[in-house]
Every structure is written in structure tokens, then in C-alpha cells.
Amino acid sequence: MVAGTIAAVVLAGATGFVGYALGAAVGLVVGLVVGGVAGAVFGWAVATARPYDFSAGIGIFRYVVDLTWSLPNTLIGAVYLTGNLIGGNRVERHYSLHSGCVQLTRGVFPRINGVSYLTTIGTVIAGVAPAVHAHEHGHVLQARIFGPFYVPLVLVNYALATVIPFWWLYHDHSRYPIRKFGAYFMDGVYPHVWNEAWCYRVYGPPR
Ligand SMILES: [Zn+2]
Structure with missing residues (x-):
């Protein structure tokens, strides 16, 4: 409960501060409302689904990192969590417990060629597989390592890989032939962006 409340206050405080810096009083109010709602939702998830194991060093470390260095990622994840819950998604408590993440029961993408894609933003994972x-x-680990630089580094790579398909040179064209735009993105751009290439190589699934 205390951990959830602290998380909510930190998130609301951060967005309030950014809002004030960008738009004075109006910005402060907008920031406090956005961060207050998303922070309250995330704080509720922290308190009830208990993603952080406070009896272990790693759990405390993740919590502290998520509310400091990786706070921008946590904030985007909190907004993502809020939107998902409004849309009818639910917190999956079994997989959330002590995992360092808040996991949701449903993914946000429809299945593509029989494959269900989970989508992770900040500390929030949508889908179970x-x-x-x-x-x-x-x-989630990458977000904690790269902190405020994580999302910009990923977005820049997506933009570059879309406009300049450098990956075409080492792409496995026999296993993943690219003949349509859908495949260009799902089999070309997406798996070759640095954060995806890293996770597919280290954690799979094999492709
Ligand atoms: Zn991935």
C-alpha cells in the first residue's frame, strides 16, 4: 500500500513538474491530472498485484530504479496500463507477482499468421504467452538500463530501419521472404531494431 502510494505520488509529481516547465499553471494542472490518474492506477497495481518483491534486494532495486532513472518509462507504462484497463483489459496477477512487471491478460495486437505478439511498454506487459x-x-530490463534514453533510441532506430533498410543485407530472406509491406515491417524492420534483435537473440523465441 505504501509502495503504491509513493509510486502514485512520484508519477503525479513528475508530470506536474514537466507540465509546469512546459506550460506554467495550465501545464501544471494538466500534468497533475494525467500523472495523477496514471499514477493512481499504477500505484493500485503495485499495491494489489505486488510486482515488486520487497523482501528481496532485486525487488527493492527494481522499484527504486523504476521511480528514478527509468521514471519516464514507468510513466509511459502507467499511461499504457490505464488505457488498457479502460479498454477492458485486466491485470494478470499470477504472472505479475514479484515479476518486476505488471502483466495484463490480453495482448493489444490481433494474432498475425497464428502468432500472438505481446507488447511491453515500460514495466507493463500486455498479453500472456x-x-x-x-x-x-x-x-523491461532494457528500459531500466537505458532509462530516459530507451524510448528515443528505439524510435530513432524504427524510423531509420523503415526509411533505410540496412537490415536487408543480412536479413534471412529464405526463411522470411519480404514481398508485402506487412512483411517488410513485421519480418524486416521490427525484428532488426536493436532492442528486438537483442531480445530475440538472448531470450528467443527462435526465429
Ligand atoms: Zn520484443
């Missing part, structure tokens, strides 16, 4: 949980946890 045990074979790829290690991969998704890899993205």
Missing part, C-alpha cells in the same frame, strides 16, 4: 515472457522481460 509463457514462451515469450522472457523476451518481454528483456525489454
Whole structure:
């Protein structure tokens, strides 16, 4: 409960501060409302689904990192969590418990060619498919390592890989032939962006 409340206050405080810096009084109010709602939702998830194991050093470390260095990622994840819950998604408590992440029961993408894709933003994982949980946890780890630089570094790589398909040179064209735009993105751009290449290589699933 205390951990959830602290998380909510830190998130609301951070967005309030950024809002004030960008737009004075109006910005402060907007920031406090956005961060207050998302922070309250995330704080509720921290208190009830208990993703952080406070009896272990790693749990405390993750919590502190998520509310300091990786706070921008945690904030985006909190907004993502809020949107998912509004849309009818639910917190999956079994996989959330002490995992360092808040996991949701449903993914946000429809299945593509029979494959269900989980989507991780900040510390929030949407979807359940045990074979790829290690991969998704890899993205959470990346966010904790790169902190405020994580999302910009990923977005820049997506933009570059889309406009300049450098990956075409080492792409496995026999296993993943690219003849349509959908495949260009899902089999070309997406798996070759640095954070995905890393997680597929280290955590799988094999592709
Ligand atoms: Zn991934």
C-alpha cells in the first residue's frame, strides 16, 4: 500500500513538474491530472498485484530504479496500463507477482499468421504467452538500463530501419521472404531494431 502510494505520488509529481516547465499553471494542472490518474492506477497495481518483491534486494532495486532513472518509462507504462484497463483489459496477477512487471491478460495486437505478439511498454506487459515472457522481460530490463534514453533510441532506430533498410543485407530472406509491406515491417524492420534483435537473440523465441 505504501509502495503504491509513493509510486502514485512520484508519477503525479513528475508530470506536474514537466507540465509546469512546459506550460506554467495550465501545464501544471494538466500534468497533475494525467500523472495523477496514471499514477493512481499504477500505484493500485503495485499495491494489489505486488510486482515488486520487497523482501528481496532485486525487488527493492527494481522499484527504486523504476521511480528514478527509468521514471519516464514507468510513466509511459502507467499511461499504457490505464488505457488498457479502460479498454477492458485486466491485470494478470499470477504472472505479475514479484515479476518486476505488471502483466495484463490480453495482448493489444490481433494474432498475425497464428502468432500472438505481446507488447511491453515500460514495466507493463500486455498479453500472456509463457514462451515469450522472457523476451518481454528483456525489454523491461532494457528500459531500466537505458532509462530516459530507451524510448528515443528505439524510435530513432524504427524510423531509420523503415526509411533505410540496412537490415536487408543480412536479413534471412529464405526463411522470411519480404514481398508485402506487412512483411517488410513485421519480418524486416521490427525484428532488426536493436532492442528486438537483442531480445530475440538472448531470450528467443527462435526465429
Ligand atoms: Zn520484443
